[in-house]
Amino acid sequence: MADRYLIVNADDLGYAQAVNEGIFASHEGGIVTSTSLMVLRDAAPTAAEALPEHPDLAVGLHLEWRSSFPGHMRGKGRTPDAECRKQLERFRELVGREPTHLDSHKHVHETDLEFGAAASALAAEFGVPLRNRGIRYEGRFYGRDAVSPAHLMTLIEVLPPGWTEIGCHPAAGPVSVSSYDSERQIELATLRDPGVKSLLNVSDVRLCSFAQVDRR
Helix, strand or coil: CCCEEEEEEEEEECCCHHHHHHHHHHHHCCCCCEEEECCCCCCHHHHHHHHHHCCCCEEEEEECCHHHCCHHHCCCCCCHHHHHHHHHHHHHHHHCCCCCCEEEHHHHHHHCHHHHHHHHHHHHHHCCCECCECCEEECCCCCHHHCCHHHHHHHHHCCCCEEEEEEECCCCCCCCCCCCCHHHHHHHHHHCCHHHHHHHHHCCEEEECHHHCCCC
């Protein structure tokens, strides 16, 4: 069995319909194994309704906080812990089960100490991974000059032993609400690239999902 395990996680499920379609396409025809749902967004219910069509796609919770909230939610005064739990409850309502992992929009759990502590406590309580805690996070698949098939294959080839998560943000069309827009469509093509898929077939890297990580 390979000693290098790779999770390819697509952030932002629920952000927009084009994002939903891109994530599902990059799972069905590409190398995405897991995704993270933004439960506060308008396209979240549509995404959740489609999940039974993709039973092998692990689904986590993409937590939001303060500046990343949708406009109608700005100014709400919940604490980080209360907000995390509120979003977890919404996830349960939409998906009907617990998330396989936790992460956050724009990695706010890494930059906001109070929110990070709340997210860490919630992950520990439910025994699920939190991004970049225990499982190495590779964030260099991001940006117009860093989402080519050649770049992704390089990242895969040099993976260290153990578990690694590569984050991605595919979309099937324009996402006008995002400053990271056209890059998402490039990511989708790369994640479905035959050369990338072939590399994983012949390398000693085992493609996994967050559902296959031992609960901790």
